[in-house]
Amino acid sequence: MPTTYPVELPDVNYFTRQVLCREGCPVRTDSGGYVQAVAEERYEDAYIIARIPNPFASICGRVCAAPCEAKCRRGALDAPVSIRALKRFVCEKFGVESDAFDLGRVYPQLRDPRRERIGGGRKVAIIGAGPAGMSCAHELALMGFAPTVFEAQNLAGGMLMLGVPEYRLPREIIRAEIAAIEALGVEVRLNTRLGKDFAFSDLKKQGYEAVFLGIGAHKSRELSIEGVQLDGVLRAIEFLLNVNLGFRVTLGRKVVVIGGGNVAFDVARSVVRQAEKFAGMGEAELREALHQAASALEQLTARQPEAPDEVRLALDVAREAIRKGVPEVHMYCLESLDEIPGAHDEIEEAEKEGIRLHTRFGPRRILGSDGKVTGIELVKASRVFDENRRFNPQFIEGSEETVHCDTVVLAIGQSADLSWIRPEDKLKVTPRGTLQTDAATMATSRPDVFAGGDVAFGPRIIITAVAEGKKAAASIAKFLTGSVPAEPRQARVTIYDTLQYGMKPDYEKFIRRPPPTLPLDRRIGIAEVERDYPEPDARRQADRCLKCHVGPVFNGDACILCGGCADVCPEYCLRLVDVASLRGDAKLQAAYLARYGRVPERGEEGAIIKDETRCIRCGLCAIRCPTGAITMERVELIPA
Amino acid sequence: MKITRQITTILLGGVILGATGAGLGRAIAQELDAETKARVERFEKGPATIDVSKYPDAIKEYYELFSHKCSQCHKLSRPINSDYALPDEWSRYIKRMMYKPGSNISAADGKKVYEFLVYDSSIRKKAMVDDKLTKAKPEDKTTNESKIKELHDKYDAK
Incomplete structure (x- = not known):
């Protein structure tokens, strides 16, 4: 059976789809666009590109889960471009957090x-x-x-x-x-x-x-196991809500967080900060902190008599919050490290801060004495998802372990x-x-x-x-x-002079480096952990972008089938094949008829095909092409 | 120089599928304009040797290595007359050739071939190198220039 290749004839939509970071962003932010603007030191342009589709650009620069990075083509080569951190970099310069922020400069770009x-x-x-x-x-x-x-x-x-x-x-x-x-x-x-x-x-x-x-x-979701009613069992969202509203929460010396998502990591890392805050306090400071918490509580309860029981309970606990020493914080989650839904950089930071992560464990029951938590019984999970990738955990009977602790925080979901x-x-x-x-x-x-x-x-x-x-x-x-007019768009194609086209020297060797973080001994309270890239680092990271907006465009009328482009392509993404080996839709059939007047038989005609997943936009194919049939072109959709 | 054009139609039409048959290919080759035809000739049938008599001894040695290794798969006229000239272009090009099945170009040999081609380009293709560097970003120009200078510092007679 001869090999066949599924192919697609490119149109404007095809080219725009190649910008994978933009495709991965739910609001279609042109992430590659602002990353490339950073590389070119056009920082205000970069901010405007990031801000136009997203009114929370500065926030996303810090805490977005970055689905763009999950899609980034560079990820298939080594590691994705640090898109989110570069967004933060430009927002720090021109976003709402900067002195240079000027709505008057952004607004004209938004207005239509x-x-x-x-x-x-x-x-x-x-x-x-x-x-x-x-x-x-x-x-x-x-x-x-x-x-x-x-x-x-x-x-x-x-x-x-x-x-x-x-x-x-x-x-x-x-x-x-x-x-x-x-x-x-x-x-x-x-x-x-x-x-x-x-x-x-x-x-x-x-x-x-x-x-x-x-x-x-x-609201935090409930867990139907024995002991969830014990004093010392907290719900994640309520816990975070109280911490973020400025209230203290009693935690004890050893805390177990159940769950594996980002919420669970946030809880675990906040717990460490609470402990550090109190550990360094003298008696007078503790009294003052308690007094402040109590005042805040009074205000909140006066304003929100209808607050859910969980919130009230957690706030009651906060009133009595006195802790000494740094607690041990353990996280137990059902998933393995590969399956864990929390972001990997969060896991790394949490572990650096001393949070101990235990994977493939599920809670069986919470143990208590006199109504208070004394520990939790966990059971080892053999799997979390079934063969259809459905959530269906299986546990290993007889693998139960008991962990003594003062507090259990349930971070198993929100409702x-x-x-x-x-x-x-x-x-x-x-x-x-x-x-x-x-x-x-x-x-x-x-x-x-x-x-x-x-x-x-x-x-x-x-x-x-x-x-x-x-x-x-x-x-x-x-x-x-009744109807909303579609935003008119037109394509803009920029054709580069082949002999002048070039990527940054050694760009494929640049490695991804995360932005700097606060030293561990200074991660106290609300101090922001992640820092901004210094400018040279930001530009170097931006230079890692493969510029998916640009790509080689092939002119069949000028091609002499020498195969030189396929010969030099360093990523093996081009191939010269028999037209009869192509599989495509009606557009392909129409192209055959337009070019040949019929569907070619095997051995009659040739075609160059390209695997987009590998292209690094180096332009070697265009330089090699003796007839100039290949040009490096940038295709963009812009407002009409 | 960048040329920017606005297009309002949706279809760019068959740009990836640059398909021609062998017969049709020859017909098109015959219809090429004189400049393109000359370029095609130069790439495939241009000079296949270089006068390296004035190059440093080490570079002469690397030229021999280049001639031996690269001619296993293709004519030497191809790299000699190509429009690759900058260190970054040669680096990527040589790596690609090293990975060809049966190339038998070791990493050490690949480095020597790279050094020869960069050195040679800086002399024989100086105008092309200068042209490319003139239009490059200042820092990229500096990076490329320093790589070329490094080679000359290493091999030129003191």
Whole structure:
């Protein structure tokens, strides 16, 4: 059986799909574009490229899970480009956290007079000031709607503010990003809780024509095992929420965190900081800290009498928080290191800080005495996922181990609080405890209500919530106005002079280096762990980019089939083959007819095919081509 | 020089599938303009030897090695008359050739061939090297120049 090759005839969409980092980003940030701008020292351009599709660029520069890096073509060669850290680098120079930030310079790039006329000032209510809600508001404001954001807490930002530890994300950056969105004409009403300060049905009466629900998932999921009710068992989200609101939490000397996701790592790393903070305090300082925690608690309880029991319990514990010495923090998770859903750099940092990670363990029961946690019984897992990659853990009977500890923090997932929904609201809830939401349009079971973020699909990464907020804004605009004009785009092709085209000398030898981090002995309290790249390092890291926007383009009319390009290609991505060995769709058949007037037989015609996954854009093929049939070209889609 | 053009159509049309048959290929080759035809001739049928009489002894030795190793698979006219000239281009090119099955070019030999080709390009293709470097970014120009200078410092008579 002769070898056949599945092929695709490239068009503009094909070329844009080659920019894998952009394809991997839920909001289609042109990551390669800003990385290349960093390499060229065009830092403000880089910031604008990063900011246009993402109102939380500065935040994502610090805490994005970076799906772009997971897709980065360079990852297949050695390691992905440090895209997220380079975004932080440019945001530090021109983002909201910098003195140079000027909304007046960014705003003209965001504004499009054709879009601004869509909304006509119509009122839209957004519930929840998290990344999904604020992104939705940002888009609606740019389309000329009048969005009002209702936020239950006394601060905006949602889980960015309440769930992400400050040592990863300084609070002033969240505040600055929110302020920049407000400056576009978004009104944010704090301390306004749905179900308490207003009913869902009130919104219609107040003139809001559509609603976006982005209330997040602020409750920790429960674990149905013996002992979860013991004093000393904490839920991750409540724990983080309390720490981030400034309250102290009693932890004891040895803490076990159950779970393996990013939330679990955040908990484990926050625990270490709490311990360090208290360990260095004298008696007077401890008394002062307790006094402050108690005052804060009084304020919060006065403002939030309806706070869930878990929060109240954790805050009660915080009142009595006195700890001495640094506790041992152990993490137990079901997954192996390969399967663990937490980011690998988080694992590395957590381990550096002294957190001991134990994989392939599941909790069997929590042990206690006099109502307090004394330990936890764990059992070894033989597997977590079945052959269909479904979550289906199997345990090894007889492998039980008991670990003594003072506190168990359960970081096994989050869920949404939907207790405010009334039958007349006509909002359907899924068996998973999320709002029934159409992933394509963000529409709920009610035509005038849309949802996004954690409440719609369960816990997700920040940039996905941003994308869903933006998608919902487009759907809301369509719902209210009948149609939304597509943003016109045109392709721009830049053809490089072959003899001048070149990548950075030795670029394929540059290795990925992470940004510097704070020394271990200075990782106390809220001090931000990750630092910014120094400028030369940032540029060198940016030079690792393979520039997927650029690629060799082949002109069949000038090709003499010498095979020189395939001969010199250092990554073996080109091949000269028999046309009869190609497999393709109707476009390929049409190309045959256009070129040959028929479908060629085996041995009659030849073709050059290219494996995009390997190309490093070195341009050797173009230099080698004796007839100039190959040119290095950059294909971009730009606003028309 | 960069040429920028705006296109508004969606299809670029068969640019990767640059397909021609052998017969059609010959027909096109005959229709090539004079400049392209000369370039094709130069690549495949141009001079296959170089006058290295004025090169340092070590570089002369490496030329012998280059002639022996590289002519196993292709005519020497190909690298000699190619438009590769900068250290980075030769480095990538030679690595590619080293990995060809049966090339029998060891890492040590590959380095010698690289040093010969970079040295030779800096003299015989000086205009091309200068042209490429003139239009390169300053730091890239410096990197390439330092690699070339390193070789001259190493081999030129003191």
